[in-house]
Amino acid sequence: MKHWLPKAWQRLRRPSAAAVGNARWRVFAASCALLGLLAHLTLLPWFLWRGVPELVVYSLVTLPVYLLATWVFVFRPGLPRRWHFIGTVGVGLELAGQGALATWLLGWGAGFHYYLLLVPLVILFSPFGKPLQRALLSAAVGLGYLALWEASNRIAPVYALGADELRGYLIANFALVFVVVMAIGFLFERAATRMEGELEWERQRSERLLLNTLPAAIAQRLKDHPDEAIAERHAEVSVLFCDIVGFTRLSERLPPEALVALLNRVFTAFDDLADRHGVEKIKTIGDAYMVAAGLPAPRADHAAVLADLALGMVAAVRALREETGAALDVRIGIHSGAVVAGVIGRRKFAYDLWGDVVNTAARMESHGVPGAVQVTEATARLLGDAYGLAPRGELEIKGKGAMPVYLLQPAG
Numbered sequence: 485m486k487h488w489l490p491k492a493w494q495r496l497r498r499p500s501a502a503a504v505g506n507a508r509w510r511v512f513a514a515s516c517a518l519l520g521l522l523a524h525l526t527l528l529p530w531f532l533w534r535g536v537p538e539l540v541v542y543s544l545v546t547l548p549v550y551l552l553a554t555w556v557f558v559f560r561p562g563l564p565r566r567w568h569f570i571g572t573v574g575v576g577l578e579l580a581g582q583g584a585l586a587t588w589l590l591g592w593g594a595g596f597h598y599y600l601l602l603v604p605l606v607i608l609f610s611p612f613g614k615p616l617q618r619a620l621l622s623a624a625v626g627l628g629y630l631a632l633w634e635a636s637n638r639i640a641p642v643y644a645l646g647a648d649e650l651r652g653y654l655i656a657n658f659a660l661v662f663v664v665v666m667a668i669g670f671l672f673e674r675a676a677t678r679m680e681g682e683l684e685w686e687r688q689r690s691e692r693l694l695l696n697t698l699p700a701a702i703a704q705r706l707k708d709h710p711d712e713a714i715a716e717r718h719a720e721v722s723v724l725f726c727d728i729v730g731f732t733r734l735s736e737r738l739p740p741e742a743l744v745a746l747l748n749r750v751f752t753a754f755d756d757l758a759d760r761h762g763v764e765k766i767k768t769i770g771d772a773y774m775v776a777a778g779l780p781a782p783r784a785d786h787a788a789v790l791a792d793l794a795l796g797m798v799a800a801v802r803a804l805r806e807e808t809g810a811a812l813d814v815r816i817g818i819h820s821g822a823v824v825a826g827v828i829g830r831r832k833f834a835y836d837l838w839g840d841v842v843n844t845a846a847r848m849e850s851h852g853v854p855g856a857v858q859v860t861e862a863t864a865r866l867l868g869d870a871y872g873l874a875p876r877g878e879l880e881i882k883g884k885g886a887m888p889v890y891l892l893q894p895a896g
Contacts, residue, residue, distance in 0.1 A: 510561055511675040512609045513568070515668040516575055516602075517553035523660055524550050530656075536643065538589055542582065549574040569612055576606045580625065587632055591641035593650040595657035600629050602661065698835045699764060699780045702827060715826035721778035722786040722820040722863060723841055725849035726754070726797055729813040731771040746810060747771060753800040761793045766837060772849075773797075776837060779825050787820050787866035794818060794857040795894055802855075816857040817848025818892075820866055847881045848889065857892035864890045 524547055531539040553571040556563055579599050586596035604622035613621075645653070698706065705714055728734075728750065735743055754773050758765045766774040775793065778786030794816045805812040821841040827833045844860060852858035853876075864873050872893025878886040 509609055509611050510557065511672050512605075512668060513553070513572065513575075514557040514561070515671045516606060516664075517550060517557045517571065519664045519667055520575060520579075521550035521554050523664060526660070536589060538642075539582075539586055542585055546578045546581070549578045572606065572610050572612060576603050579603050579606070580628070584628075584632055587636055587641075588639075589642045590645060590653060591643075591650065592633060592636035593654060594641075594645065595654035597629065597632060597636075598657050598661040600625065600632070602664070698827065701780050702835055706827060706833075713826065713828050715824055715828070716780070717822060717824050718779045718782065719822045720782060720784075720786060720820070721776055721823050721825075721837075721841065722790045722818055722866070723823065723837065723845040724775045724777075724790045724794060724816060724818045725846045726773040726775075726794070726814050726816045727849050728771040728801075729815055729854040730811055734811065746808070746812075749804060750801065750812070753804065754797055757793055757796045757800065761789050761796075763789055763793060764835075767834060774837075776823070776825075779823070779837075787818070787863050788870065790818055791857070791859070791863075791867055791871055791892055794892065798855060798857065813854040815849050815852035815854055817845050817850070817852050818857065818859045818863050819845035819848055820860070820863040844881070844884060844887075847884070851879050851881065851889075853891065859890050859892055861888045861890070867892075 524543060528540065528543045528547075531543060553575050556567045556571040560567075580603050583596050583599035583603075586594065586599075590596065603625045607618050607622045607625070610618065612618075702714060705712075728747075734746070738746065751768060751773060754775075755765060758775055761777075763775050763777040764779060766776055768774070775790065777783065777790045777793075783789070797816060798814060801812050801814050804810070819841050821839075821844075823837045823839040823841050825835065825837050827835055848858045848860060858876070859867070859873070867873065873890040874893060876889045876891055878888050881887050
């Protein structure tokens with residue numbers, strides 16, 4: 485029991501995940517319940533000491549209201565909605581009842597009417613009912629407040645208090661209500677700031693995940709126009725396909741976990757190289773890796789940068805083969821030309837490429853040589869004399885006929 489107050493404080497600072505739906509209300513309600521309970525326990529001995537039996541009885545009868553509200557809002561925020569409704573109604577009625585009863589008994593000058601000013605806050609912050617209904621109910625409380633003031637001017641209080649005693653009650657009640665409002669505001673602001681910070685962190689994490697899937701410009705367009713299909717023609721692009729040679733044999737020899745771990749190391753190395761060269765990773769398909777340069781932003785050296793990337797990929801796989809002893813090798817194919825790039829569909833979308841250049845680049849890979857980079861004549865012309873290009877003759881490519889191809893050598 486002695487740890488309940490620190491635990492309650494932690495709940496106010498960090499609301500439960502169950503409270504996410506109405507997080508701001510839950511923080512406000514929990515603050516009201518806990519502070520109301522503490523205020524109730526403070527006033528009860530005061531009423532006993534000052535000899536006001538009606539308020540002693542009222543405080544004892546309504547004490548379970550704050551115990552229930554504290555239990556619901558602070559310690560069990562995941563309870564069904566009806567419990568939160570009961571707690572809200574209980575706190576609102578108790579505040580109104582105590583304010584009215586104490587004002588009738590001790591007079592307007594004792595300051596108990598200030599508690600009625602808290603009731604509209606409870607109503608307006610609560611998630612129950614429609615906004616107009618809450619506004620009308622709050623207005624009704626305001627009219628009740630005016631009626632209480634009018635009645636107190638016409639009817640003498642039950643207990644006639646001296647000026648000093650009235651002043652003491654007034655100061656104490658004003659201070660108590662002021663402290664409650666300030667504490668609620670402080671806790672509410674702290675919790676709201678923390679939740680907003682966590683939401684911002686989640687937003688940034690989602691943004692990073694999105695940018696891991698899509699180019700930044702495409703991601704922004706999707707956010708601005710989520711229902712619009714994106715398709716753009718890029719006239720000067722190079723596309724690279726890379727495939728792991730003998731992957732089927734590896735999958736038969738290695739346990740699934742070891743196979744995936746090895747593939748992850750290969751593709752992570754490729755990702756690092758793609759980032760270093762500033763090219764766009766399009767996707768992985770099984771053990772195949774697809775990259776493009778010259779999109780979504782055009783660049784004149786699209787063929788050269790993919791040639792450098794391809795040579796780096798061959799070197800990375802060679803180093804990994806020497807380190808692990810695994811029978812790893814790759815075939816790489818590159819072709820250059822025009823493609824259509826974009827995002828289509830509504831679910832699990834991805835940035836993809838379409839066109840003859842894509843198909844031809846894939847054919848360059850599938851008809852390539854293990855441990856080598858095979859390029860088409862279109863790519864070879866763009867590379868010029870900066871790279872060694874060994875003619876491999878003509879290959880019969882499905883749908884294309886005979887095509888002259890070249891094997892890329894390191895830059896000289």
